[in-house]
Amino acid sequence: MSHSVEPADVLIVGGGSAGAVLAARLSENPARRVVLLEAGPDYGPTQFPDALLDANRIADLDHDWGYTSRGGRLSPSMVALRGRVMGGSSAVNAGAALRARARDFARWAENGLDDWSFADVLPYFRALENTPTGEDEFHGRSGPMPVRQLTDSELTPAHRGFIDAAVALGHKRITDFNGAEQDGVGAFAVNVLDGIRQNTALVYLTAEVRARPNLTLHGAVTVDRVLFRGGSATGVVTADGTVHNADEVILSAGTYGSAAILLRSGVGPAGELASLGIEPLADLPVGQHLQDHPFCPAVYALAPGRGEMAPALGALLWTASSEAADGELDLNVVAVHPNGAPFMPAGGVIALSTALVLPEAQGTVRLASRDPLAQPLIDHNYLGTERDRRRMLEGVRIARDLARDPALAPSLAGLLMPRELPDGAEELTRVIESSLSIYGHPSSTAPMGAADSPQAVVDSRGAVHGIAALRVVDASIIPYVPSSVTNLTTIMIAERIAHLVYNH
Numbered sequence: 001m002s003h004s005v006e007p008a009d010v011l012i013v014g015g016g017s018a019g020a021v022l023a024a025r026l027s028e029n030p031a032r033r034v035v036l037l038e039a040g041p042d043y044g045p046t047q048f049p050d051a052l053l054d055a056n057r058i059a060d061l062d063h064d065w066g067y068t069s070r071g072g073r074l075s076p077s078m079v080a081l082r083g084r085v086m087g088g089s090s091a092v093n094a095g096a097a098l099r100a101r102a103r104d105f106a107r108w109a110e111n112g113l114d115d116w117s118f119a120d121v122l123p124y125f126r127a128l129e130n131t132p133t134g135e136d137e138f139h140g141r142s143g144p145m146p147v148r149q150l151t152d153s154e155l156t157p158a159h160r161g162f163i164d165a166a167v168a169l170g171h172k173r174i175t176d177f178n179g180a181e182q183d184g185v186g187a188f189a190v191n192v193l194d195g196i197r198q199n200t201a202l203v204y205l206t207a208e209v210r211a212r213p214n215l216t217l218h219g220a221v222t223v224d225r226v227l228f229r230g231g232s233a234t235g236v237v238t239a240d241g242t243v244h245n246a247d248e249v250i251l252s253a254g255t256y257g258s259a260a261i262l263l264r265s266g267v268g269p270a271g272e273l274a275s276l277g278i279e280p281l282a283d284l285p286v287g288q289h290l291q292d293h294p295f296c297p298a299v300y301a302l303a304p305g306r307g308e309m310a311p312a313l314g315a316l317l318w319t320a321s322s323e324a325a326d327g328e329l330d331l332n333v334v335a336v337h338p339n340g341a342p343f344m345p346a347g348g349v350i351a352l353s354t355a356l357v358l359p360e361a362q363g364t365v366r367l368a369s370r371d372p373l374a375q376p377l378i379d380h381n382y383l384g385t386e387r388d389r390r391r392m393l394e395g396v397r398i399a400r401d402l403a404r405d406p407a408l409a410p411s412l413a414g415l416l417m418p419r420e421l422p423d424g425a426e427e428l429t430r431v432i433e434s435s436l437s438i439y440g441h442p443s444s445t446a447p448m449g450a451a452d453s454p455q456a457v458v459d460s461r462g463a464v465h466g467i468a469a470l471r472v473v474d475a476s477i478i479p480y481v482p483s484s485v486t487n488l489t490t491i492m493i494a495e496r497i498a499h500l501v502y503n504h
């Protein structure tokens, strides 16, 4: 092992949606030395390649971890996209800027997390955004992250047809999903300005922030594991054997990455670690409660004369299945033009995709080996329960009805993928289970919760139970995946923990 010359007060691993925010906020105190290690390249404030800036290109295989996962019963292997660049998955995502709902946070509270209610988090959602529209009660005007509500005139004819079709089928028109109501159909809010996706490295790690003498950012450094002395973290060792010492370590390597680092460090299910020859330090359920939204795209060719493809996003129908719990909205149907997405057909197309956004099935993230460069074993266990399959079937039928509605049908020239959406429940369920793709919102591999909770890995401030000087702050600490996309909620979590723990 070689030793780093820069001991840090706080060392952050991973510069994604959460890590970039933490680096910026924690280094506001000039007396605190902050070091951030990111496995992917760091392009600085001005050198991001077009593939990452262009909001109409979703995902980029040159900046991806190349992971695959088990999807579900009929999808044994599928891609599991994750950004590998300073900015993380926020640099490759679809740019939908929606918050978790009040009902989502109520569920966290029902399970013992008593200071993450919507009232607790709303000030942080407001403070992180700058948006010119919407009600003041819900919106911030001067935060770092630009959020813009798409207007009807910015949408493509097919997006507009989708909204009209949903209204014709009885759904309410929503003009601001980040306002009081979400139950209905409307255009997305996006963190996109002039066609440029606003990732967290662009927004938070500005030239001014980077000039701080107490902040060091390293790209192209893959962390292997955390080092400990007497139950307290003392730094990390990288895949090439370099040691970085620190008084405190924060893992922000994402839902797959943070879990993998914890497991390699001896924090995880003791039996599982022992079978890999890793000495268990803390017997915690790391990787045992993976949650993500099963996602079934139905891709249609666009009709001649209606081939407009930008913006890629789009419109959303957020609704409840007949089996949703009280106040919950467990289905999304999204209308997106998947320009250049590696998992979608090319050409003039629109995907009307259904997601079950409050799944009950949970999956796992485990290690295949101790090798820090080996991909973890990811099993999403999508649609792993009967109830999940029934609700997904209901959602896909709603999406199919929208495509058949006279308001949308003239924009569509035919179904490309899957080949058909049959009427029978059994046949359609089989098609759904074999057509699953990714919505990209994995969470909960190191959930927040009280020390006596059987699923909790960290406390309500991200501190790993039973270990000193080690936190996890990213999407992996979300206790239950919210019914929304996850980027803004992850940024909010980082902002809130930075404020409550470090900058209070």
Ligand SMILES: Cc1cc2nc3c(=O)[nH]c(=O)nc-3n(C[C@H](O)[C@H](O)[C@H](O)COP(=O)(O)OP(=O)(O)OC[C@H]3O[C@@H](n4cnc5c(N)ncnc54)[C@H](O)[C@@H]3O)c2cc1C
Pocket: 013, 014, 015, 016, 017, 018, 019, 037, 038, 039, 040, 058, 059, 081, 082, 083, 084, 085, 086, 087, 088, 089, 090, 092, 093, 094, 095, 096, 097, 098, 221, 222, 223, 224, 252, 253, 254, 255, 257, 258, 261, 439, 440, 441, 442, 474, 475, 476, 485, 486, 487, 488, 490
């Ligand atoms: C294709 C796609 C589309 C999406 N679309 C949307 C959307 O439209 N709206 C939305 O809200 N959400 C969307 N999401 C989800 C959202 O982007 C994520 O929930 C969010 O970015 C997660 O943030 P994070 O900080 O947990 O992880 P990440 O942002 O993934 O950050 C983790 C960082 O850690 C680094 N890292 C990992 N392991 C190591 C290691 N060992 N050493 C050093 N560094 C490491 C990674 O390279 C990465 O930069 C999408 C995701 C994807 C992949």
